[in-house]
Structure formats: structure tokens, C-alpha cells
Amino acid sequence: MRVLPRQLDQPLLRPAVEPGVGAHALASPEQQATAPAFSGSTGPEEADSYVERHTMADTAKPKGGGTTRSTGGRRRSRKDSPSNIADEQPKVLLEYYRQMLLIRRFEERTGQAYTQARIGGYCHLNLGEEATIVGLMTALQERDYLFTNYRDHGYAIGKGMSPRSVMAELYGRSTGAAKGWGGSMHMYDTETRMLGGYGIVGGQLPLATGAALAISYRGGDEVVMCQMGDGTTNIGAWHESLNIASLWNLPVIFVVINNYTGMGTPVEASSAEPELYKRGSAFRIEGVRVDGRDVLAVRDAAANLVERARSEQRPFLLEATSYRMKGHSVVDPAKYRTKEQVEEARSNDPITAFEATLEKAGILTEEAKQEIADSVREEVADAAEFAENSPHPEVSTLFDYTYATPVANESRRMPADPVFAE
Amino acid sequence: MSVITYRQALRDTLRAEMHRDENVFLMGEEIGVFEGSYKITEGLLKEFGERRVRDTPIAEEGFVGAAIGAAMLGLRPVVEIMTINFSLIAIDQIINHAAKIYGMFGGQTSVPMVIRTPGGGGQQLGATHSQNIELFYSFVPGLKVLAPSTPAEAAAMLRAAIRDDDPVLFLENLGLYNSKGEVPEGDETVAEIGRAAVTREGTDITLIGYSRMAMVAGQVAEALAAEGISVEVVDLRSLRPLDRQTIVESVCKTGSAVIAEDDWLTYGIGAEIAASIQEGAFDYLDAPVRRVAMAEVPMPYAKPLESAALPSVESITTAVKETLNAVGRRVG
Ligand SMILES: Cc1ncc(C[n+]2csc(CCOP(=O)(O)OP(=O)(O)O)c2C)c(N)n1
Ligand SMILES: [Mg+2]
Numbered sequence: 217m218r219v220l221p222r223q224l225d226q227p228l229l230r231p232a233v234e235p236g237v238g239a240h241a242l243a244s245p246e247q248q249a250t251a252p253a254f255s256g257s258t259g260p261e262e263a264d265s266y267v268e269r270h271t272m273a274d275t276a277k278p279k280g281g282g283t284t285r286s287t288g289g290r291r292r293s294r295k296d297s298p299s300n301i302a303d304e305q306p307k308v309l310l311e312y313y314r315q316m317l318l319i320r321r322f323e324e325r326t327g328q329a330y331t332q333a334r335i336g337g338y339c340h341l342n343l344g345e346e347a348t349i350v351g352l353m354t355a356l357q358e359r360d361y362l363f364t365n366y367r368d369h370g371y372a373i374g375k376g377m378s379p380r381s382v383m384a385e386l387y388g389r390s391t392g393a394a395k396g397w398g399g400s401m402h403m404y405d406t407e408t409r410m411l412g413g414y415g416i417v418g419g420q421l422p423l424a425t426g427a428a429l430a431i432s433y434r435g436g437d438e439v440v441m442c443q444m445g446d447g448t449t450n451i452g453a454w455h456e457s458l459n460i461a462s463l464w465n466l467p468v469i470f471v472v473i474n475n476y477t478g479m480g481t482p483v484e485a486s487s488a489e490p491e492l493y494k495r496g497s498a499f500r501i502e503g504v505r506v507d508g509r510d511v512l513a514v515r516d517a518a519a520n521l522v523e524r525a526r527s528e529q530r531p532f533l534l535e536a537t538s539y540r541m542k543g544h545s546v547v548d549p550a551k552y553r554t555k556e557q558v559e560e561a562r563s564n565d566p567i568t569a570f571e572a573t574l575e576k577a578g579i580l581t582e583e584a585k586q587e588i589a590d591s592v593r594e595e596v597a598d599a600a601e602f603a604e605n606s607p608h609p610e611v612s613t614l615f616d617y618t619y620a621t622p623v624a625n626e627s628r629r630m631p632a633d634p635v636f637a638e
Numbered sequence: 639m640s641v642i643t644y645r646q647a648l649r650d651t652l653r654a655e656m657h658r659d660e661n662v663f664l665m666g667e668e669i670g671v672f673e674g675s676y677k678i679t680e681g682l683l684k685e686f687g688e689r690r691v692r693d694t695p696i697a698e699e700g701f702v703g704a705a706i707g708a709a710m711l712g713l714r715p716v717v718e719i720m721t722i723n724f725s726l727i728a729i730d731q732i733i734n735h736a737a738k739i740y741g742m743f744g745g746q747t748s749v750p751m752v753i754r755t756p757g758g759g760g761q762q763l764g765a766t767h768s769q770n771i772e773l774f775y776s777f778v779p780g781l782k783v784l785a786p787s788t789p790a791e792a793a794a795m796l797r798a799a800i801r802d803d804d805p806v807l808f809l810e811n812l813g814l815y816n817s818k819g820e821v822p823e824g825d826e827t828v829a830e831i832g833r834a835a836v837t838r839e840g841t842d843i844t845l846i847g848y849s850r851m852a853m854v855a856g857q858v859a860e861a862l863a864a865e866g867i868s869v870e871v872v873d874l875r876s877l878r879p880l881d882r883q884t885i886v887e888s889v890c891k892t893g894s895a896v897i898a899e900d901d902w903l904t905y906g907i908g909a910e911i912a913a914s915i916q917e918g919a920f921d922y923l924d925a926p927v928r929r930v931a932m933a934e935v936p937m938p939y940a941k942p943l944e945s946a947a948l949p950s951v952e953s954i955t956t957a958v959k960e961t962l963n964a965v966g967r968r969v970g
Contacts, residue, residue: 395744404743411710412743416734422703423735429704430711456700617741618779620748620803624832625879635882636918
């Protein structure tokens with residue numbers, strides 16, 4: 217066992233505290249008063265948070281009705297804590313459900329098209345992360361910026377990009393989000409402020425930090441959300457970015473999607489501190505862990521941090537736990553998984569769970585369910601058809617995007633061309 | 639006209655660009671309170687304050703990447719990397735991100751930023767601090783790489799780099815900071831990126847260099863003029879894009895070429911120039927193209943070893959004379 221110096225060890229042993237995870241940034245004060253303490257945090261990974269000692273002292277009480285509570289070691293399962301469904305508008309809940317289902321069906325269709333070789337390259341799906349994505353995207357304002365890793369299709373749609381442009385990009389068509397230059401890993405759209413999926417692990421962290429710097433430089437009130445996976449917390453860019461963001465008080469939320477795996481490596485085998493939300497403490501960044509299968513919990517935790525980042529001009533760390541339903545990418549059969557692990561992932565399907573909750577609460581009727589299923593199926597089919605029928609980019613556009621400012625002597629030779637053409 | 643140092647030209651230009659455009663700001667290690675490892679940014683923190691002259695932690699990947707992100711939102715960061723050796727820590731952000739964001743996302747967002755960094759050897763800094771690795775960046779489409787050799791050029795090219803919407807690696811050189819040259823008073827010249835210049839006309843042989851080597855090439859040409867040898871000097875100025883046309887036109891005129899480069903020879907910048915010359919001036923060549931480059935060793939510390947490893951006026955002169963002898967002109 218490792219022995220930590222006392223000062224370092226101490227905060228880890230304190231009862232975990234809860235700044236705002238149970239709080240409802242979007243709910244009214246009355247609702248908060250009646251809401252269960254951990255309305256948002258359910259499941260075996262009970263939501264808790266770690267606040268580094270100094271941060272606690274320095275940080276003002278969370279805004280938006282957030283409170284600091286001890287979890288007191290209580291454990292809640294999904295069954296005995298059906299979130300605060302009663303406090304929510306049914307229409308809003310159905311919309312979350314619809315968006316989750318849209319991402320699910322979109323990704324299933326993507327996997328299918330990939331297997332049929334309609335889509336090239338690497339292809340990482342968001343299957344199993346639908347609740348996390350919808351919760352996170354709901355917490356952002358339109359003016360806020362998003363950076364993600366390569367597992368980005370659902371985020372792109374969640375941030376407001378049309379399924380058509382995302383699917384067309386997957387197909388490499390000129391109508392795609394990046395005109396066919398990016399592919400699966402590189403969704404991008406200035407209009408909705410989805411500032412990129414990035415294929416280099418950790419590459420998006422310094423960029424997101426810099427975007428937050430630009431906001432801070434101009435005195436703007438946007439915030440930046442920077443998504444990544446658990447494996448990403450071990451690369452240099454993580455440390456450098458969290459340090460800079462904290463040092464310069466930048467409004468950026470680092471969101472770690474902990475699916476307990478980076479390709480085939482379990483989080484315990486890659487991170488010396490596998491409770492990832494604690495890893496902000498080295499930078500005096502407050503960290504919160506939330507159950508990523510619970511759309512309301514994610515929304516509330518994220519909204520709280522987003523609004524605090526906005527008002528306090530501080531970075532935050534949010535860890536959302538989730539299960540990867542399939543392999544790392546479409547081609548990965550995930551043979552390294554045991555039967556039990558596969559079963560565990562399947563039994564933690566966020567959509568099935570949310571569906572059941574909504575049905576039990578009488579919000580999702582059989583009729584509404586059918587209607588939503590149909591409209592989602594239609595939207596995905598429309599996206600695929602749009603992609604299928606879109607033109608490929610013209611080879612004549614090959615040199616259009618090397619430089620934004622035209623420049624003398626830029627090379628435009630094709631592979632077999634002589635260097636000096638007549 | 640006033641005669642100022644290369645360092646002063648850079649500083650004056652940075653200051654003027656910051657006054658001109660509120661979006662221009664500086665980032666880097668020790669550029670503020672310490673006023674720059676090589677004092678390029680001296681006085682600028684006092685003049686502009688911490689918001690616009692930002693000291694960074696020692697985190698090249700983090701702060702270069704942050705500059706890229708800020709540029710994506712429309713700011714115009716000018717980043718100083720203490721020396722080009724340390725850019726290796728940031729190479730992922732430079733090559734995989736700065737150079738890719740415009741094209742990879744279909745031309746939606748440009749990255750208007752400048753990375754200023756000195757290369758150089760000859761300062762007895764040993765193997766890790768004496769490299770000239772501008773080639774790594776010159777290799778990459780999406781980047782623009784500039785390497786001015788005089789104070790006037792440095793000013794005009796830095797102006798161009800800051801106003802350009804693409805990421806520019808702006809190569810300086812430890813051996814150039816104290817060099818002096820004429821810069822017209824109130825000069826506002828914005829250099830055209832991607833153009834080489836014939837900085838000295840001649841008829842016998844073409845001598846090609848960039849950054850410090852362009853300066854040394856000028857000295858060689860000057861000395862050889864006294865011996866009746868007419869050397870034409872081409873200063874590349876821009877390593878990407880590369881102005882092959884200017885090089886080849888000169889070689890077609892003189893019939894032979896020597897390239898002087900501060901980097902290693904194998905796969906180096908000179909290799910690309912030589913290949914371009916053989917393709918563009920094959921019929922005009924009277925002798926093989928020669929390259930004068932650093933000896934292929936990690937740079938030693940001891941002065942005699944370091945001096946021997948680096949190209950010099952003497953070694954370049956030798957190569958020029960040998961080439962002219964090969965052409966059939968007896969120059970001793
Ligand atoms: C710098 C770098 N190293 C390695 C890879 C290959 N790679 C792609 S995804 C991945 C695993 C990342 O895991 P995690 O951050 O947990 O994200 P997840 O895929 O689980 O969403 C690796 C090693 C890469 N893309 N970039
Ligand atoms: Mg993972």
C-alpha cells in the first residue's frame with residue numbers, strides 16, 4: 217500500500233462533499249427545497265465530489281442553489297431513487313428521451329453503414345453514452361463552445377448540428393460538416409460552436425483552454441466545454457491544460473467520460489488515481505463525479521458547473537461514468553471483455569432505464585413511444601439518404617483549404633507532376 | 639534610415655502591431671517580468687500590461703495549444719518559444735493541430751497565430767540546445783515558415799506573419815539578434831510571404847542560404863568579390879512555401895550552386911533545394927550542386943569541436959571554390 221504524506225492524504229479521507237450535484241441549476245428554489253438530496257446521483261457509482269482543501273476555502277458557495285453536502289456513505293440504486301421526475305416538465309423529459317434515442321439510432325445506422333463500407337477510416341460510436349451527451353449538451357447555452365475527442369457524432373448532433381451534415385461527413389461528401397475533409401473523428405461547425413472532434417488523444421485540451429483564454433481576454437460570458445475519455449487524463453496535455461486553466465482562471469469545464477476503458481486498457485491500469493474527478497485537486501480545480509447513465513443527474517451537475525464557470529470565471533472538472541456498449545470502434549470485437557462485463561454494460565443501458573422510468577411515471581405512453589420511435593427512425597433515414605445522395609467533393613478543390621491567406625509559391629502539384637510544370 | 643539590431647527590429651514591430659490591433663497579444667515563458675530570455679520583449683510588459691504580455695508556465699504543449707485555441711476564436715497570439723529545441727514539446731499542437739484545423743474542418747476556421755523561436759548553434763550550449771530543426775515544420779503543408787536574415791527583413795516579415803490568417807513559424811537565430819542593418823524610419827513594409835530574394839547579384843555561381851546562413855553567404859560573397867569571383871546570393875526567406883523559381887532562375891544564369899545550411903545535411907533543407915535545382919536547371923548545371931551543412935553529430939560542447947561541426951565562412955568559401963574549379967574555372 218502506498219503511504220501518502222499526511223497533508224495529501226487527509227482530504228482524501230474526509231467524507232466526500234457534494235457541491236451542487238444534487239442541486240438544480242435549472243429548477244426553481246421551491247423545487248430544490250423538495251428535491252431529494254441526491255436527486256441526480258443514482259446508481260452504484262454514487263455521485264460524490266472531491267474538493268481540494270484550499271479550493272474549498274477559497275471558493276464561494278456555489279451559485280444556483282447548490283449546496284455542499286456529505287454523501288454520508290449512503291448508497292442509492294436507480295430503483296429506489298427515480299430522480300426527481302415529478303419535478304420535471306413531461307415535455308422536456310420526452311425531448312431528452314427523443315434526443316437520446318436519436319443518437320442511439322444514428323450510431324446504429326453509422327455502424328451499419330461502416331460495415332457496408334459506406335464510411336471509411338476509424339469510427340468510434342457513442343453507444344451507451346446517450347444520457348451523458350444529452351445531459352451535457354442541455355447544460356450548455358447556444359453561445360458556449362464545445363471541444364471533444366474523436367467519439368463525437370452524438371455530441372455534434374447534441375450541440376445542434378443536423379444529423380444530415382454529420383452523416384454526410386461520415387460518408388465523406390461535400391455536404392458534410394467539414395465538406396468531407398474531416399470524417400468521423402473531426403466533426404466541426406462554427407455556427408453551432410462545435411469546435412471540433414479531435415483524433416489525437418488529449419489534443420483538444422490545450423485548444424479548449426485557449427478558447428477559454430480568448431473569452432477571458434475579451435471579457436465575454438461564454439464558457440467552453442472540453443470532453444475527453446478516461447484514458448486521456450494521463451497525457452501531458454491534460455496536466456498542462458488543467459494547470460493553465462486554473463492559473464489563469466479560465467471558464468472551461470473539463471468533462472471526462474469514464475467508460476472505465478481506453479481501447480482495451482482498464483482505467484485502473486492507466487491512471488494511478490482511477491477516481492478521476494479527484495485529479496483536479498493538483499490544480500485546485502474542483503471535481504465532481506456524476507452517474508453518466510442518468511440524463512437528469514448529468515444535466516444538473518453540468519449546468520451547475522457551467523454556470524459557476526460563467527459567473528466565477530473558474531475551470532471545473534466533471535467526471536461522468538458510463539458504459540461502452542460495444543468495442544472501442546466499430547471494427548473492435550472487444551474480445552478482451554468477459555461475458556460478465558458485456559452483460560454489465562448491457563444491463564446499464566441508459567436508454568432502457570430512462571424509458572422504464574418515464575413509463576412508470578406515466579409520462580411515456582405507448583403511443584408517444586411509438587411516435588418518437590417513428591420520428592427518430594425517419595430522421596436517421598433522412599440523414600442517411602441525404603448523405604448517400606450527396607456529391608463527393610470535386611478533386612479540383614484539393615488545394616482549396618491548405619491556407620486561409622493565399623500565398624505565393626504554394627505547391628499545387630499532383631503526385632506525378634513535375635516540380636516545374638510548363 | 640536608421641541602423642538597428644535584429645532584436646530591436648523585432649521588438650519595434652511587436653510593439654507597433656500591438657498598438658495597431660487589440661487582438662494581437664504575446665505569450666511565452668519569461669517574456670514579461672524577465673523581459674525575454676533574449677530580451678526581445680523588453681519593456682513590453684510595462685507598456686501593455688499582463689493581459690497582453692502573458693508569462694506562461696513551462697508548458698510548451700499547453701501554451702502553444704492555448705494560443706491555437708485563442709486564434710480559433712479570432713485573437714492573434716504571437717507566441718515565443720524560448721528556443722526551437724523546446725518546440726519539440728509542442729510539436730503535436732503545431733503539426734497535428736495548428737497546421738490542420740483550417741483544412742481538416744473544411745476551411746471553416748483559420749488559425750492566425752505566430753510562433754517566434756530562435757534556432758542557432760555556436761553558443762556552446764551542447765547537443766539539446768543547438769539544433770536547427772526548422773525542417774520539421776517546413777515539411778508540413780498548412781504551416782508557413784519564415785526565416786529572415788536582416789533587421790529590415792525581420793520587421794517586414796514579422797508584420798506579414800502577424801497579419802496573415804495562417805499559423806506561421808517565424809524562425810529567428812541566436813547568432814542574428816545582435817546583427818545590425820538599415821531599417822527605413824517609419825517603415826511599414828509588409829513582406830510577401832513565399833518569396834525568396836536575390837540579395838546580391840553575381841554571375842559565376844549561386845550561393846543559397848537562409849536565416850544566419852544568408853548573412854554568412856553575404857560575407858562570403860563580399861570576400862570573394864575581392865578575388866574577382868562574382869557570387870550571386872539567394873536568401874530563401876520563406877522555407878514554406880519555397881520559392882523554387884527564384885533559385886532556379888539564378889542557377890540557370892550562373893550554372894552552378896552551393897547551398898549553406900545550419901541544419902544537418904541528410905534529408906535537410908539543402909537536399910530539397912538541390913533536388914529542385916536538378917529538376918529545374920538540369921541543362922544549365924556545369925557542376926554538381928554542393929551542400930555545406932552541419933556535421934552529423936549531436937552538437938558537442940567543447941569550442942573546437944563545436945566550431946568544426948558548424949558551417950563557416952571558410953567552409954563555404956572552400957565549397958564555392960571547389961565548385962568553380964569543377965566547372966573549369968581555376969580559382970585556387
Ligand atoms: C496521442 C494518441 N495516442 C494514441 C492514440 C490511439 N488511441 C485512440 S483512442 C485511444 C483510447 C483513448 O481512451 P479514452 O480517452 O478513455 O477514450 P474512449 O475511447 O474510451 O472514449 C487511443 C490509445 C491516439 N489517437 N492519440
Ligand atoms: Mg475510455
